[in-house]
Amino acid sequence: MTTLSGSSVLIVGASGVLGAEIARLLAAAGARLTLSGRDADKLAALNIPGTVVAVDLTQADAPNQLVSAAVTAHGGLDGIVNAAGLVAFGTASEVADETLDTLFAVNAVAPMRLLAAANEALAASGAAGREPFVLTLSGVASEAPTAGMAAYSASKAALAAWSKASARELRRSGIRMLDARPGHTDTGLATRPIAGAAPKLAGGLDPAFVARRIVAAIEGNERDLPGSAFTDPAA
Incomplete structure (x- = not known):
């Protein structure tokens, strides 16, 4: 079991x-958090204990800022949760270059760059026996690429492939990669696409259920959460 109490995430x-x-x-499990997003006011309004860092993930120095903030605030870094993401709709033949660049920058490249920046701190956590982890959320689109969402699906598939390969590379450092691929979840993201318009979507998974499943996987030392792992018993 991974002990979250006292860990820096x-x-x-x-x-x-x-x-x-x-x-x-x-936070309820006792983790010491560094909370990142684009808007400091929104982060503060969450009323979740932790260090708040407002950054734009597309900026070159964002990964170093985030790692430095976590290490400075909590004396190290034991885990990363990559929960940021963007969505776009439209066929492969009509997607704009700017949309492609932004989707891949946030959904795929940002987690890759962040791990590179955090590797030393996470490896130190592993050497101290603290069971560091990196969670990615590639989602069901990485398992089942969807028509009308080709660019989005590709950005998530790239993230999943990177996570799987990185997991093999990092085992000796004691760093555990965990990729979660829940189905459509009712977060409202589909109503805020950076391009296109969402088709009519069936009701999605409860975010609270998805979050509980993910945290249970972190605590339980799981290394992969396919779509089939997210069957909500309350649905």
């Missing part, structure tokens, strides 16, 4: 619905 995308749900659960 960075949550990227903490102001989003799912990120905030995960943050509340981690």
Whole structure:
């Protein structure tokens, strides 16, 4: 079991619905949090104990800022939750270059760059026997690419592939990668696309349930959460 009490965890995308749900659960478990998002006021309004860092993930120095803030505030870094993400709709033939660049920058490249920046701190956590982890949320789109969401699906598939390969590379450092692929979750993200318009979607998973499942996987030393792991018994 991974002990969350006293651990230093960075949550990227903490102001989003799912990120905030995960943050509340981690705080309740005794984790010391660094909460990241684009808007400092939204982060403060969460009323979740932790260090608040407002950054734009597309900026070159964002990963170093986040790692430095966590290490300075809590003396180290034991875990990262990558809960930030953007969505876009539209066919592959009509997606704009700017949309492609932004989707990949936030959904795929940002977590990659953040791990590179955090590697030394996470490896130190592993050497101290503290069971460090990095959670990615590639979502069901990485398992089942969806028509009308080709660019979004590709950005998430890239994240999933990177997480799987990184997991093999980092085992010797004691750093555990965990990729979660829940189905459509009712976070409201689909109503805020950076391009296109969402088709009519069936009701999604409860964010509170998804967050509980993810935190249970972190605590239980799981290494993979496929879509099939997110069957809500209350649904």
